[in-house]
Amino acid sequence: MDRERDGDERIQPSNFDLVVLGTGLGQALVAAAAAKNGKQVLHLDREKEYGGHWRSMTARGLHQWVQKVQERLAKGKEDKADVQEAEWDVYSDAEIVGEEMDLTDREDKDYCIDLAAPKLAYCEGELVRTLIDSGTCKYVEFKPLEGSYLWTRSKFMRIPASRAEVFRDKTLPLVQKRMLMRYLQDAMAENGSQASEPRPEVDNQMFVNHLEDRGMPEELQDLLVYGVAQLTKNERDAPSTTVREAMVRVQQYVASIGKFGQGQGAFLLTYYGNGDLPQAFCRTAAVKGATYILSEAVSEILFKDGEGTKKQCAGIQLESGQILGCKQLVGSSAALCKQSSNDQVVSRCVCILDGSCVRGESQALFIFPPGSVPEHKSRAARALQVGSTCQVCPRGKYLLYLTIENTKEESSARDDLEPFLNLLSQASFNTIESDPLMRPKILIAAYYKENVPDTKSSTLPAENAACVSPPDATIDFGTVVKEARGLFQRLYPDEEFFVPEIADISAPEDDIEGHILEQIMEDIHAQKDAK
Numbered sequence: 001m002d003r004e005r006d007g008d009e010r011i012q013p014s015n016f017d018l019v020v021l022g023t024g025l026g027q028a029l030v031a032a033a034a035a036k037n038g039k040q041v042l043h044l045d046r047e048k049e050y051g052g053h054w055r056s057m058t059a060r061g062l063h064q065w066v067q068k069v070q071e072r073l074a075k076g077k078e079d080k081a082d083v084q085e086a087e088w089d090v091y092s093d094a095e096i097v098g099e100e101m102d103l104t105d106r107e108d109k110d111y112c113i114d115l116a117a118p119k120l121a122y123c124e125g126e127l128v129r130t131l132i133d134s135g136t137c138k139y140v141e142f143k144p145l146e147g148s149y150l151w152t153r154s155k156f157m158r159i160p161a162s163r164a165e166v167f168r169d170k171t172l173p174l175v176q177k178r179m180l181m182r183y184l185q186d187a188m189a190e191n192g193s194q195a196s197e198p199r200p201e202v203d204n205q206m207f208v209n210h211l212e213d214r215g216m217p218e219e220l221q222d223l224l225v226y227g228v229a230q231l232t233k234n235e236r237d238a239p240s241t242t243v244r245e246a247m248v249r250v251q252q253y254v255a256s257i258g259k260f261g262q263g264q265g266a267f268l269l270t271y272y273g274n275g276d277l278p279q280a281f282c283r284t285a286a287v288k289g290a291t292y293i294l295s296e297a298v299s300e301i302l303f304k305d306g307e308g309t310k311k312q313c314a315g316i317q318l319e320s321g322q323i324l325g326c327k328q329l330v331g332s333s334a335a336l337c338k339q340s341s342n343d344q345v346v347s348r349c350v351c352i353l354d355g356s357c358v359r360g361e362s363q364a365l366f367i368f369p370p371g372s373v374p375e376h377k378s379r380a381a382r383a384l385q386v387g388s389t390c391q392v393c394p395r396g397k398y399l400l401y402l403t404i405e406n407t408k409e410e411s412s413a414r415d416d417l418e419p420f421l422n423l424l425s426q427a428s429f430n431t432i433e434s435d436p437l438m439r440p441k442i443l444i445a446a447y448y449k450e451n452v453p454d455t456k457s458s459t460l461p462a463e464n465a466a467c468v469s470p471p472d473a474t475i476d477f478g479t480v481v482k483e484a485r486g487l488f489q490r491l492y493p494d495e496e497f498f499v500p501e502i503a504d505i506s507a508p509e510d511d512i513e514g515h516i517l518e519q520i521m522e523d524i525h526a527q528k529d530a531k
Helices: 025-036 059-075 083-090 105-109 126-134 163-168 174-192 207-213 218-228 243-256 276-287 413-425 478-491 502-506 512-530
Strands: 015-021 041-045 091-097 142-144 147-151 156-158 267-270 291-294 298-305 311-318 323-332 344-353 364-368 381-387 398-405 442-452 465-468
Touching (some): 025 041, 059 083, 059 442, 083 091, 083 442, 174 243, 207 218, 276 291, 413 442
Parallel strands (some): 147 364
């Protein structure tokens, strides 16, 4: 898909409808949509791997990446060799705790460590629908999340993924089980209603107050607020989410449960890491005629005067000196936009473990409501464990990702996340007590901060340019898909983002949802056989 160029070989043609800088997921989505709509697309990346802020790396690659972030910080933001180098400026405070593992080349390549994690796909969500509409799901594989857990003061409580799981749970009293099921059933019934009547007195009420009014105890409120609706702010001390806003999230969660198999939860994980997603959309674009070139830096963006005081992007100049014209330009907000002061700062951590945090489970999500540790009372934290069955690490090893929105400028990523890591390593799950001898050891832990600019208040370099945000703190891919759709529709208001090809969807061999279901059922049967 990429091409090597030697000497004075020039890129042909020299004019494109769209030039895209960087191969992150947002850029890849826009490039694929443009290529499928017949646009002539040139997609460049200064790096030799796909993915940008969404890349996956080996274990050695993680050490090299941390070292490069540290070198970039020492170098200074103003000193940049090319346009795209500024993409590194979203990262700071990077450090690795633990010695580099002694791995052979083959063992090292068994690791696919994500930069943008934890991230999961709702079974009935934006990413899955976009994969189906674009046909890109032919290039990716999924695995269902095995379990979700919510921290409840002294232990983890399993978040039910089905009616049967609700009534199997031994920690909830029967009255609370019925209360929970009734609420979820009401949410689903409302979601299926074609014309539900407006309820301003309910819809505009704060979600947590609404749950209190229904007589729900705090433990059940936390389960719905943080485990089902996946909210992150402290809704109890400072309510900020209305019933209308929360119900969109609750209904998506409920609609996703069982979508690809009875008894399966709401979330899917990608095989080979999330870095496989931008590559898949790049492949879709390439099939439709887009040109891909890696290890190609852009030294300058060229402008011309537009109407009034507005500038227009006329093209780019490569490090080789070649000038290429373009009608539209898309790139990372870090590389193209003047940054705003309303940025979100996300603290992230990735660990390599020698065992699973939950006995008998490989893939699991852990949610810590605000106040789970004394250091963080305003935001919820999340952790995601992924094992070798997702082809992201060797057998017997596990990747653990943690994240929380950083609200204290003076605190480091390690200060933010180490308390949750300690809590997780000592935790009990439901009625199963944690055995100190069975607790996994942390082999290495990499901490870093990521700055996510507010693109709505950032200044674009030209009227015909669009900026893509780095990964945010949300658990799913909805934000990046919606942003890419919005950017595409702004650049091409008369075109559809992705139009499903009716012939492909109706043909048995291209039954996309069936293809995803078949993959997941194969995984389920394989797990049962292994047990």
